[in-house]
Amino acid sequence: MQVLDIFQKCEGFNRPDELKGLGVYPYFIPLEGSEGTEVEIGGNRLIMIGSNNYLGLTHHPRVRDAAQRAIERYGTSCSGSRFLNGTLELHEELERRLAAFMGQEAALCYSTGFQVNLGAISSICGKGDVILCDRENHASIIDGCRLSFADVRKFRHSDVEDLEHHLQAASGQGRATLVVVDGLYSMMGDLAPLREIRSLADRYGARLMVDEAHAIGVLGQHGRGAAEHCGVHPDLVMGTFSKSLASLGGFVAGPAHVIHFMRHHARSLIFSASITPSAAAAALAALELIETMPEMRRRVLQIAHRVRTGLADIGFRTAGTLASPIVPVLVGDQDRMLRLWRALFDSGLFTNAVTQPAVPVGADLIRTSYIASHTDEQIDEVLRRFAAAGRKVGMIDDGPDTSSQVARG
Ligand SMILES: Cc1ncc(COP(=O)(O)O)c(C=O)c1O
Structure with a gap:
């Protein structure tokens, strides 16, 4: 009788390699340094908007x-x-x-x-x-x-x-x-x-x-x-x-x-x-x-609120309650989500690419989350870079009133 090899399933598991080949594999990225709101990757500094360090207390x-x-x-x-x-x-x-x-x-x-x-x-x-x-x-x-x-x-x-x-x-x-x-x-x-x-x-x-x-x-x-x-x-x-x-x-x-x-x-x-x-x-x-220091939680919620409003004004769909430091950007299909993730990464934003099983199939999203120690200038940059990345991957148009054509979260 042919005995099956318990490791066989691992050989056919090549989706991560396919994504790496396309330059859109978003996981296990090693950080070379971290100051909380900014991290260093491959010699570049990125604004961290993908951490659960909501109050910035790690530093x-x-x-x-x-x-x-x-x-x-x-x-x-x-x-x-x-x-x-x-x-x-x-x-x-x-x-x-x-x-x-x-x-x-x-x-x-x-x-x-x-x-x-x-x-x-x-x-x-x-x-x-x-x-x-x-x-x-x-x-x-x-x-x-x-x-x-x-x-x-x-x-x-x-x-x-x-x-x-x-x-x-x-x-x-x-x-x-x-x-x-x-x-x-x-x-x-x-x-x-x-x-x-x-x-x-x-x-x-x-x-x-x-x-x-x-x-x-x-x-x-x-x-x-x-x-x-x-x-x-x-x-x-x-x-x-x-x-x-x-x-x-x-x-x-x-x-x-x-x-x-x-x-x-x-x-x-x-x-x-x-x-x-x-x-x-x-x-x-x-x-x-x-x-x-209750002011820390007020600050992180205020930042998240500003981002939520700002992203909706640009034309992105967001979700979640107002009382949350997490601002998910709803994308839908996996390819588009990964392209957006990569464009954001190249622009210097560290975000989280979320796909199944964390969300249902076809409900892929970019999870962003905020830190009480983010500065207003960093948040300006986040919004600016999201707008540029959204245009690059064709999620938002250049025209003046396109934001109203996109459902708002
Ligand atoms: C809702 C929820 N519960 C539990 C955990 C597990 O926490 P830990 O990271 O300490 O293992 C997490 C972590 O992601 C979480 O999001």
């Missing part, structure tokens, strides 16, 4: 100092899991501060946000339970659901009627249910209808978990995220340090007994080394800045 002197001091004190790695030798007093202080900040009883830090969703969801949900998961939730939520062995039911994106239909069915079967959603969706920059979702979860006795990865530090009066922005209190909330918190790692916060349970059951926590001392210290310093 803040207090965050850098905190990371360096932690290395002096604890070394470069904890060399073990939180469960065994890898818990520092620094991790515990960070957890206390995060719980207080999020208005929850307790918090637990993991080594990445992805691991939070894997471990938190799969530890509290199991066989016989129901998870109601928005179709467009982040991959780490989807994978956490898969790992749980629970009965996972996906509802249409932000569709509260569809959610209610699923809640009715689950409660009719007497099943313990978790509803899980992103607070601010990372690709389209849209907010979950959290008020409606909260009240439906309450009506049917389900628990609500919100992923605040993109909203912490940016949305809400205190920067707690989309739930605060919408005036609701989730039962569980997760966040990552890899965006506004200027570091690497993540956390989940909620009732003390639930967090206690996760500490002893979440496999991605127990069987993985803890966050490095410098990463924990950087996140703690960034959290202090978020608590004391």
Whole structure:
């Protein structure tokens, strides 16, 4: 019998090489240096509008100092899991501060946000339970659901009627249910209808978990995220340090007994080394800045608003809520999106090329996202270079009133 080779599928995988041949492969581009809002690639400086460093804190002197001091004190790695030798007093202080900040009883830090969703969801949900998961939730939520062995039911994106239909069915079967959603969706920059979702979860006795990865530090009066922005209190909330918190790692916060349970059951926590001392210290310093400098979140939202309006005036279609640092530029087909990405890159703008599976087929987009430390001059350049790139790839015309012919986001 002919035995198939498990590696065979890799041989036929040549789309990246085709794109490289055409000069439009947009992934894994190595940066030679970074100052936050500007990066160096191939000896050229590009304005960074493709980062999740929304508050610009990766280069803040207090965050850098905190990371360096932690290395002096604890070394470069904890060399073990939180469960065994890898818990520092620094991790515990960070957890206390995060719980207080999020208005929850307790918090637990993991080594990445992805691991939070894997471990938190799969530890509290199991066989016989129901998870109601928005179709467009982040991959780490989807994978956490898969790992749980629970009965996972996906509802249409932000569709509260569809959610209610699923809640009715689950409660009719007497099943313990978790509803899980992103607070601010990372690709389209849209907010979950959290008020409606909260009240439906309450009506049917389900628990609500919100992923605040993109909203912490940016949305809400205190920067707690989309739930605060919408005036609701989730039962569980997760966040990552890899965006506004200027570091690497993540956390989940909620009732003390639930967090206690996760500490002893979440496999991605127990069987993985803890966050490095410098990463924990950087996140703690960034959290202090978020608590004391609300002007940073006002600034990044003001910049994103200016770009959204400016791009629409030029003739691009954008999407997303006004209260978002993410401004997706809707393109449609992949070839055109890649040509636009390349034209932007050549003009000195670093953007993110987004295609399936991150978005549905034919809904390709250029994701742009802003940093509180972008200057007004950089934003002028962004708009100028977008206009030039749009003309180069034929997405917008040169004529005086063409912008009105293009649907606006
Ligand atoms: C919504 C969402 N959740 C979770 C994560 C995972 O976070 P991390 O980068 O810390 O693994 C991300 C990261 O892209 C995200 O966008």
